[in-house]
Amino acid sequence: MADTSTPTAGRPSFPRRAVITGGMPYGNKNLHFGHIGGVFVPADFFARFLRDRLGADNVVFVSGTDCYGSPIMEGYRKKVEDDGYTGSIVDYVGANHDAQRAALDAYGISLDLFAGSGTKDAAPYHERLTSEVIARLYERGHLHRMSTRQFFDVEANQFLNGRQVIGRCPVRGCKSERAYADECDLGHQFEPEELISPVSQLTGTTPELRPVDNWYFDLPAFKGRLEGLVDAWDTDEQVRPVVTKTVRESLAAPVMYIQDKFRDEFDAIADRLPAHALREPERGQQSFSVEFADWEQRDQARSVLEEAHVRFRTGKTLLPFRITGNIDWGVPAPVLEDVRDLTVWCWPESLWAPISFTQALLDADARSGGMRYSSDDWRDWWCADDAKVYQFIGQDNIYFYCVAQPALWDALDWGLSQDVPVANYHILFMNRKASSSGAIKPPMATELLDHYSAEQLRCHWLSLGLDQRAVSFSPKPYDTSVSHRDRKTGRDVLVRDDPRVVDPALKESAFLTNIFNRLARSCLYGTQSACAGHLPTLAAHDDVMAACREVTLRFERLAHGFDAHNALAAVDAFARAANKRWGEASKAAQGDDVAYEQALADAFQALRTVTLLMHPATPSGCEKVCEHLGFDSDLFFDWEHAFDSIAQLCQAQGTTPATHQTVGLPPRFDFFERHPSQIRQK
16 A cells, blocks of 8 residues: 655554454453453554555454363363263364354454364464474474473372462462462463472362473573564564563573571582572562572472472573473374374464464465455565564463564574564453452453443553553443442442442543544534535635644554554544534534535544544444445545545545535434443433
């Protein structure tokens, strides 16, 4: 697509092609609001913006269900045992995948493909790519077979998968009480033997650790490469500080932390440890630290300390990244060195799943004639210098996408682009962390649609500013805190039942249902009464055109930086000013047809700008506005015409303002409707 006609000085640069991905949800559940609001809505906002900015044929937006791994096996086991489920694990994952797709559709998430690592549309591509990746890593010397210990339940007489063991996270400073065999629910990685107080989920007993062979990627060998990458990210305005902070924490030297009360025992065996540097406790701390040259030496020290009954906790550092596992439900791993019957751990294969999804999507396009995308070669999207990949993730997954994945891409040497990671903080629920596996059960995304429209929630979540901090989502219908005590009955009144309490989730809705609706209605009702249904023939004032250009350029800069919060705030302020200008000008023009048409011309120019800019956030309502304005949507939302006057936009469609007919608007028509429950409360 050609660039817009305004000067490009100071404007952000965009790639020719772009891939957008959304973090893959596990196939053991439907989507709660955090999945939708924290990852998929921001990703969809950017994908829709780029389609308008670059052309729809230059944007691919993919995601899918993470079909394999121990979370799915454990969810299936509980479904069978607790609910008497009689379907297969394939049926179980398929039902959850369909439910996830339906939830995404309900929120207008415009994925080009929502597949799954095990679904029929993508599984053959994913299995083939997985074999190619692992063979390539092995051939290039980056995979090593390691004998590690895996938990074994003696009473059940079986090895346990990662989610069948639960304990406390051993990483210093982490307070997670829900840690699994080698990672906690906050994303920290560790060795199974480090898990504190492990318990088998099958029998409630303490499992043993028994040796198993698996393939590991030599992640520590890429420390220098990762240090260079994070330095580059420091100067990249598109990469958020939470990413570089988290990555640097993972690049720390291998350290053990030992409480002072074990100092005598430590001193007694210190000479048996590999070379190390001892650091005394800093002020206010009760542990000293022991730093080693590499993770292997720290690993050697573990057995010495355990034998001496010296308790310790480890710090974050780069460890070999496990590629294979010993569970049945997984993508089959290729046979290497005659090691058989392994499957691929779900985390590494989920990192390259978006590539296999892209391959599946583009192959389907090629088979249908290749008309939808500008290239059907996946390398033009994932490897080309003029393409970029934007991956939207939650903060818990930074380690995988911003530490393990860049190293894997470098090791493969396929020319894969290092992605732009877009990491959001958590959306809290009622000011507390919400997790479908935790104590506070968040509402499912589709449940919220019993109280709100999808576009109301889209705008609310985009306006939370999750790029800066964790923010609470506190929908009034779910707020069971006490508002006040009723004087007459003496009973507590809950917030959800108190009509005096404003719903914080509807803060942004007022812009849609009042400001935006009013501007669109004013224009269309005005042209029906004053211009016989055609567009105003007068040009908007220069100051109006200048204001339109200014807010469009500001929106572009903010969207480029993934700052939806301030992008929407800029449009809100612009639309309010336009409404005020219309109100004052139309009132002053009473009895003056020329002045009234001039006020309409100014309002129409502003409406065109607001509709273009709000399109990524509220696509359905904006497309209704476009339809009633009588424009082709591909033309109207094309940024090649972002700075056009109404007359220039008409010319591009082959009309003039005097001949361009708008679509008649019924009385009291709303482009953005309140949810029926909100109307009843009013």
